[in-house]
Amino acid sequence: MYSFTGWRSVHSEHVEPAKGGIRYDASANANEVEALAALMSLKCALVDVPFGGSKGALCIDPKQWEVHELERITRRFTQELAKRNLISPGRNVPAPDMGTGEREMAWMADEYKRTGPADIVNANACVTGKPLSRGGIAGRTEATGRGVQYAIHCYLRDTAHAGIGGRRDLSTMTVTVQGFGNVGYHAAKFLSEEDRAKIVCIVERDGVISNPEGLDVEAVHQHRLRTGSILRFEGAESSPDKDRGLEIACDILIPAAMENAITIDNAGRIRAKLIAEAANGPVSFQAEKILFQNGVVILPDLFVNAGGVIVSYFEWVKNLTHIPFGLMERRRRERRNSQITSALESMTGRAFPEEMRDEFLEGGREIDLVRSGLDDVMRGAYHRMASVLTQRPEIKDFRTAAYYVALKEIGDAYKAIGI
Numbered sequence: 001m002y003s004f005t006g007w008r009s010v011h012s013e014h015v016e017p018a019k020g021g022i023r024y025d026a027s028a029n030a031n032e033v034e035a036l037a038a039l040m041s042l043k044c045a046l047v048d049v050p051f052g053g054s055k056g057a058l059c060i061d062p063k064q065w066e067v068h069e070l071e072r073i074t075r076r077f078t079q080e081l082a083k084r085n086l087i088s089p090g091r092n093v094p095a096p097d098m099g100t101g102e103r104e105m106a107w108m109a110d111e112y113k114r115t116g117p118a119d120i121v122n123a124n125a126c127v128t129g130k131p132l133s134r135g136g137i138a139g140r141t142e143a144t145g146r147g148v149q150y151a152i153h154c155y156l157r158d159t160a161h162a163g164i165g166g167r168r169d170l171s172t173m174t175v176t177v178q179g180f181g182n183v184g185y186h187a188a189k190f191l192s193e194e195d196r197a198k199i200v201c202i203v204e205r206d207g208v209i210s211n212p213e214g215l216d217v218e219a220v221h222q223h224r225l226r227t228g229s230i231l232r233f234e235g236a237e238s239s240p241d242k243d244r245g246l247e248i249a250c251d252i253l254i255p256a257a258m259e260n261a262i263t264i265d266n267a268g269r270i271r272a273k274l275i276a277e278a279a280n281g282p283v284s285f286q287a288e289k290i291l292f293q294n295g296v297v298i299l300p301d302l303f304v305n306a307g308g309v310i311v312s313y314f315e316w317v318k319n320l321t322h323i324p325f326g327l328m329e330r331r332r333r334e335r336r337n338s339q340i341t342s343a344l345e346s347m348t349g350r351a352f353p354e355e356m357r358d359e360f361l362e363g364g365r366e367i368d369l370v371r372s373g374l375d376d377v378m379r380g381a382y383h384r385m386a387s388v389l390t391q392r393p394e395i396k397d398f399r400t401a402a403y404y405v406a407l408k409e410i411g412d413a414y415k416a417i418g419i
């Protein structure tokens, strides 16, 4: 017989449901969960996604358990959450976080359906981040990394500042990524493969690999899957000294591992010009002051890593409506496609080539709509933050601007109902 300690903290229900991930981590604690729940309220308010803030954790090292044991533990945890209204499509909607993924979300949704209210038609909306075959949405797995890429694009497009050393083109820039998990891997992959930025350094738990000419991110990923480590990757220098990795000279540093990666102890040695906070809370309060003194620009976590919750919102809406995302758009394109091909057939007197029929449907797939929706929401959030910086000269950094936008939004929601 085992017993486990877990938490689900609700920070704000100014709009419902409250939203936030559940992590499985042996060192999780109540304070951390409460702080992360508050961050979720601010994040959702900043990006204008209608969720309150929540977060959960189970004090467990998932690597120590067999899959069937993890399933039982997750299902039991779900029952405990359901009893307390801490999982429900309309009240509180968990998602994956460190140590959990689509597998755990599928178990949770299934358990909720089995044991929750009998007549509920949208039970699938009780969690997001589910596999596609269980009501998930295309693009959710990589959404946070994709959002990191879009956040950096927003900053570089903004002509109100000098870019990075006067440059705005990512193909001229070098990037270090700390944490090569879901978020770090996808951010590095998109920035290198699509924007041609050079990923010069990757920092992991067991060490660091670097190459001033740039690393092949996908090859590093495959190497890690094969060997269990990024170290000894051919074509890179490997070192067990992971602290050194963060201090390598580069244009953009993306901490994508855990809290407090940059503290008063190493802040003075950071040589990046821009820090994009992909992890939650990677820069400590004191470290931030040092970084600002040294002219480092910080794009804050509540903006940079909001991609996950934004695409979660799309998934939740899809589950509530039971209409596959993009269905209407696809139908519209199919109709237009058939009108164009019939017109061409009657003009030329020849059958329209079968292999070209789908061409006009490009752009109408779920993944395209998720990407363009995510881009749009990130641009909106950046615009709100940047407007505060221009309109309020006393506010000088993106984090304070983001807090200003988010707290005003939450405050207005409470004020409107007299609280």
Ligand SMILES: NC(=O)c1ccc[n+]([C@@H]2O[C@H](COP(=O)([O-])OP(=O)(O)OC[C@H]3O[C@@H](n4cnc5c(N)ncnc54)[C@H](O)[C@@H]3O)[C@@H](O)[C@H]2O)c1
Residues within 6 Å of the ligand: 096, 097, 098, 099, 144, 178, 179, 180, 181, 182, 183, 184, 203, 204, 205, 206, 242, 256, 257, 258, 259, 278, 279, 280, 305, 306, 308, 309
């Ligand atoms: N996954 C999401 O959708 C999402 C959304 C918002 C925020 N975040 C935040 O992003 C961060 C990473 O999340 P993830 O989902 O990628 O987790 P993950 O578990 O997939 O990846 C984390 C990676 O960091 C590495 N790591 C751990 N400790 C390290 C250390 N001391 N030094 C270097 N590397 C270390 C791990 O080995 C792992 O590869 C967390 O702070 C999480 O809260 C994640």
